[in-house]
Amino acid sequence: MKYWLMKSEPGTYSIDDLRLKPGGTDHWDGVRNYQARNFMRDEMKPGDRVLFYHSGKKPAVVGLATVTSEGYPDHTAWDPKSDHPDPKSSPENPIWYMVDIRFEEKYPSPILLSELRTQPGLKGMLLLKRGMRLSVQPVTKKEYDLIVKMAKPAS
């Protein structure tokens, strides 16, 4: 099983948007970056865990999701009416891929990026690297477990 972090601008697509879909499941369309595409097309598998991340005003991990499909062609790429069309992509020759994910949990209070930065255990996390803009990125199990633990109220 692998672990991932997926970024979204909440004004565009938030964790609540995912939560409110039928079955809490939706396809993650619109990724137009080759590295992120390769992760979805080649490496993501059903059952993989996802940290749902909001970028923007209050950058934070806001909850959890699960991958529910293999990578498959992103049909919005060849739909000229979609938000991110790419005329170079076609059903015969898809360039862009996506996966389906299912909502699992929304944290009562988001784990802010600034809090992640203070965690010694997260030194070296990809997300925290300067200039890191990848919208789909791998997370180690250690990092994932630590972040999940941060979300739990102290007991």
Add this chain to the structure above:
DNA sequence: GCCAACGTTGGC
């Protein structure tokens, strides 16, 4: 709103 970092495009 600013700007650094990055990816892509296109002229040569």
Add this chain to the structure above:
DNA sequence: GCCAACGTTGGC
């Protein structure tokens, strides 16, 4: 194939 110009991302 190089690289300058440009557009976008995303933290601050």
